[in-house]
Amino acid sequence: MTIQACLNFCASKGFPYAGTEYSVECFCGSSLAATAAKVADSVCNMPCSGDATQPCGAGSRLTLFHTTAITGPAPNPGVNGYQYLGCYSEGTTGRALTYGAGLPGADMTVAKCTAACRAANYILAGVEYSGECYCGNTIANGGAPATSGCDMLCNGNSTEYCGGGNRLNVYNYQGQYNPTAVSTSSATAAPTGGNPNPTPAGPSQPATVGTYKWYGCRTEATGIRALSATTFASDTMTLEACKAFCSAFTYFGVEYSRECYCGDSFNAGSVAAPAADCSMTCMGAPSEYCGAGNRLSVYARDGTAPPSSVSSATPTAPATSSAAPVPTGLPAGWTYQGCWIEGKQGRALPYQVPDSQANSPSTCANACLAAGYSISGTEYGVQCFCGNAIYNGGVKTVESDCSVACPGAPTQKCGAGDRLSIVSNGTPQSYAPPAPIPTVGDWKYVGCAVDNINDQRTFYWQLFFPGVMTPKMCLDRCQKYGYHAAGLEYGEECYCGDPENINTRGSSFRPDSECGITCAGNASAICGGLSRLTTYFWQGPALYSWDFPQDYRAGQYQFLVDGVNIPLITQETITGKVSFISKGATGPGNETGAYEFDPITKTFRTLHIKTDVFCAAGVTLPDKAGRQLNIGGWAGDATYGTRLYWPDAAGTHDWEENVNVLKLQAGRWYPSAMIMSNGSVMVIGGSIGSNDAATPSIEVLPYTGQAPLTMDWLVRTHPNNLYPFLAVMPSGGIFVQYWNEARILDPVTFATTKVLPNVPGSVNDDKGGRTYPLEGTAVLLPQKYPYDQHPLGVLICGGSTEGPGHAIDNCVSTYPEAANPVWEIERMPSFRVMSCMAPLPDGTYLIANGAQHGVAGFGLGSNPNLNALLYDPEKPLGKRITVAANTTIARMYHSEAITLLDGRVLISGSNPEDGKNPEEYRVEVFHPPYLLNNKPRPTFTIANKDWTYGQTDIPFNIGAAARNGPITVTLLGSVSSTHGNSMGARTIMPR
Incomplete structure (x- = not known):
């Protein structure tokens, strides 16, 4: 230890105070304790172990140094190519930044978080709760700028802030993220679908997206896509992204939160629908609507006149049949499972393969098998979806509903609008739309509880099950360690505590609708929401029982x-x-x-x-003397x-x-x-x-x-x-x-x-x-x-x-x-x-x-x-x-x-x-x-204190006869x- 070594270490951690003690110890801090007091320099008389000419404190004495070059705390202005973007609130339906970096929280700094996000190829990095790091490419799930709340110091650097409760300090890599990319205007055009509110309190349908204006909410066409020129899908879909993709076309429309379609005209059967029908938020911008099931949020290039009727360019719809030919060329063990209705609250099969004009049940099934899935579904002829179960309440329907011919096998059917022709390896398991599971073993669901009151967790112990959490996984862990209450949050976070914590921490129960995030490991179960806990209480035999005597x-x-x-x-x-x-x-x-x-x-x-x-x-x-040995x-x-x-x-x-x-x-x-x-x-x-x-x-x-x-x-x-x-x-x-x-x-x-x-x-x-x-x-x-x-x-x-x-x-x-x-x-x-x-x-x-x-x-x-x-x-x-x-x-x-x-x-x-x-x-x-x-x-006397292993019948005398029960002997x-x-x-x- 030397003085310089200690100063360098504390400075590297962002601490303005450094002190050496006991020749070999170095301490750092942001301030001095209230009881600290200066003493004579002569008291710090122990030489540094690395330089005997320097003083390094003494017993309970510090050789203390301070620098004014380190100030704070304040938000880090930027590091590793990231610039400070601002303080943001967490998302309302999930994390604002959806990728958890998984860094150790004990020594979290902005530098470590930004480095981790850069290594994972994300342009946004956010620090939260002093020790949590999240990454993303957009501010998702309703996250928004916040004017306050980013006031918790980083665990690894007390001179900078690392967010707060429900707050993130967000950093933008080389300015690549534009928070105003999707602009809104009060000027509107409403040819057929109604006028969206330009200043909504929640998600809205922007009146304009660049040079495109709101055209209306429309249905899909009959047997074909309403806009069929070209398409793409993305889990980070925004209106701006779809507009850029369709910039060569007159119209663009977004559907199912993540699908983008382009065209210069609408195909037969596409008609105007109420604006309220386009109710699903964009996956990459939850503040905007991106259509719904069989509904497109449509925008038209500025100057396009609203048509008086549906376009007359109407291709002939494929022939329909009530009996579907059995698909051929399927992977070994895969069989046709019938026609299914799409999910009520999202896709029945969550993974989408790129659209193909050669699509057929066999090509789709083989693509899904190659991607590691056991179920495939064809829809609208050209679409292929995959999964390992049927989610969101997808149900089987009559075969005639799947009426669109497959472009790669015209004699076979590839679904229809909102309909899937499903093939699977074995009988597919289906799940209802996500909801709280009423009971899990001896656990009972009791409601959606508020978390994070005044930056304090409702239940103390926090566990993470990234990508795999189910209610049972969380509840089993809480039960094993003796907790009578458990809460699930953000889809993959688990909290353990006791029922009385609801009152002692100032929490309360809210409508179930505020807990709307599905569990990462069970898409049919709800695992909390934004600062909301899907809460369970233990109903079985008490896991613990303590006595509290007053005598x-x-x-x-x-x-x-x-x-x-x-x-x-x-x-x-x-x-x-x-x-x-x-x-x-x-x-x-x-x-x-x-x-x-x-x-x-x-x-x-x-x-x-x-x-x-x-x-x-x-x-x-x-030994007889009972000597004490200290080593x-x-x-x-x-x-x-x-x-x-x-x-x-x-x-x-x-x-x-x-x-x-x-x-x-x-x-x-x-x-x-x-x-x-x-x-x-x-x-x-x-x-x-x-x-x-x-x-x-x-x-x-x-x-x-x-x-x-x-x-x-x-x-x-x-x-x-x-x-x-x-x-x-x-x-x-x-x-x-x-x-x-x-x-x-x-x-x-x-x-x-x-x-x-x-x-x-x-x-x-x-x-x-x-x-x-x-x-x-x-x-x-x-x-x-x-x-x-x-x-x-x-x-x-x-x-x-x-x-x-x-x-x-x-x-x-x-x-x-x-x-x-x-x-x-x-x-x-x-x-x-x-x-x-x-x-x-x-x-x-x-x-x-x-x-x-x-x-x-x-x-x-x-x-x-x-x-x-x-x-x-x-x-x-x-x-x-x-x-x-x-x-x-x-x-x-x-x-x-x-x-x-x-x-x-x-x-x-x-x-x-x-x-x-x-x-x-x-x-x-x-x-x-x-x-x-x-x-x-009782009292006793004993003469023989020198015993051997295995000796029995060692005599001793008690002072009086036993009263109030027998007298027992204990050796300590x-x-x-x-x-x-x-x-x-x-x-x-x-x-």
Whole structure:
């Protein structure tokens, strides 16, 4: 790290502030936190790791720089050949820009979006909602300029705007898009079809298109196209495009939203129709009408007189017959399916092959087969359509309706006006016009709900199923993760939440007609609209049920004492006292980094450590003295640190450390440690130092002569695998959970013996993780006698996701040694990252601390979670969580929770460095319900504390006979608590 390197990085991200800290860290920002304060330059006394002559801050101190050359925020004026076009509202019947670029939203910038759209050959690029990118060649589906609302900063560049809720900042490549290409005028000509309104509120029929004037809405001709000179079709059809194509002809007409026809006269049978009949909007310009089924929006060259009658140039209509000859030359397996009526709300077969004067059922079928379709339909003689189903309510009709001869096979019929002669491979499946599906399993459609009230989603979790979404696909996902409400929007967006969100987010239900976008994966189903949710509520058995007690069953927080340091590790000693260990430079400067706290007398004894234990690991050794081992640390010698403490009742011992005598083989920052079944200590993972490369290996203490063993799965998953969760299984195998994966290792070779299914993450991100820096918390479920009849389970709660840092609101559990382990998902009442979990002697677990958004790290979490939860594994899945008491103290990064010998839970720490929440010295205790139920507490004495594996009938004496039911015995493992990892935690319930 050098000052210039930090300045260059922050400038590249568009931040006017840059600061270096801790020799190797660089921070950027758009403004300073309200609590930031200038201090003497001499305090920033740590040299930069890349240039020792420069100062790079210190502990909790920044060497700060600011530039006035970077201003903002403001719309980016243009980049990558794109110029800023303006702020646009989203479409009313679909996306204004219809192609989703699919870029990661966490670091979205205008430059990245425009580059993606250019690579995909689109001339328009739009950024929305801080992190979404869309592309297109026209502003579609009713999108329009907006005077406000583009006020959300880009996730990847806080100096520029990336749209807003229902708003896009739109960029135009080299000025190729002309937003005024289709002009309107109040001058009108209405020969036969009526005068369109020149200033409509919604879609309109422009009075003029260039030098052409509105001529009227007309029907098709009899047995032939009304305008038959030439034609083309496009999914981006506009009146302007058709006019340009037909510029050599007197008339042009558009039909079915996407078809353009040209001619100098109308063929026989084409007559004037009411203007209202031309009611389908242009696919490339939803503000204009482009005919309808069997209806053309016709324009005539300026000066063309309206005829007094239909043109006399009338070719003879082909002969008709009530019996159609069987088509020949079809692909293998394809058969004729009869005459069908076109769809009511769009084409029955959505894909159109170019018109051909050689068209026949066989040529059309072979063209559709080559394009990957299983159904073909011929219409109007020259037209060929393809699909894999018959959509929009297309229905079979009498054979005589298909009366137009095929130009390539005159003895056969190729449909007629609004009629299709259909051939398919097998019996075709047909779908009704799109509508909300009333029920999907135990889900019930409840209406079209408003989304995006005040830039806030009605349902929190957003999922994308581009090109494939069906209602079932969305609803199944919401159900799997325990949500009772789901909403579908824009055809391919899915949202999960709860029914009460309709009220809490200020939403309401609107007419079903406002949800009019079909599902990308089911053309017969509706999947929302513009800021509208096709909404379903769960009607089956409750997916979750939480208890909300108002009495002692909620437990109780209690302030205990003001501490002397901010611990990042707490660990109970065999004497009942607690080790408080903190990283260097956390406090005011006079701390030693280690203290021993007596929770009975509320006093601290000063201890000493030599190297920085910042993000170290700890275990209690299985010896009579209950010695504590602490390994790893922040940088240099500290990463190799191997520290020992022998607790003593007299309070005279101190931590011992000599890196020249006893140290790890590999430097480790953020490692985990575990006592193996033979008493050795397994040390795994971490980084080689502060924010550095991985240490993807396992080593064993005491040293055996074996070098650390590299694990490819640690290499592959770095850096989301730090502080992995470890446990010895009943078989002797070692369970490891890291990021979103888990496996069992051989205890001798550390080779993988079993790979478990991936751990579920969040509802919208399968890669949501559970270990640092995505930091959830984990414990073993109780082991009960007889042990061979009760498999050992693992419980993991909370965590977060990469990029946006959406904290996870679920717990997952499994039995790793089951033949086919399955992860069970249980909703939590709130989001949790950086949380802690403490095993309790009654077999339940306290879940506490953490944030509701972000990831682990300094300043990376927000919205403290002040609520405690109690988890009871004896209850049915989905009903195990009790919403317990609240605290008033934010416990964020570097907080801890351990169960004391008297049954209370010690709650400590919080070192967020976020400018909002304090560096926390206060120590609390949580009183679980068993301490508040007014029942007498049993006492016991035990003489023999030196047990062997498999020993039974260990004697102990209880102080009084059992009352209020039997007395049970629980053994809790000694815990070293840090970063959500309760190293050593285990609950055993013997006979």
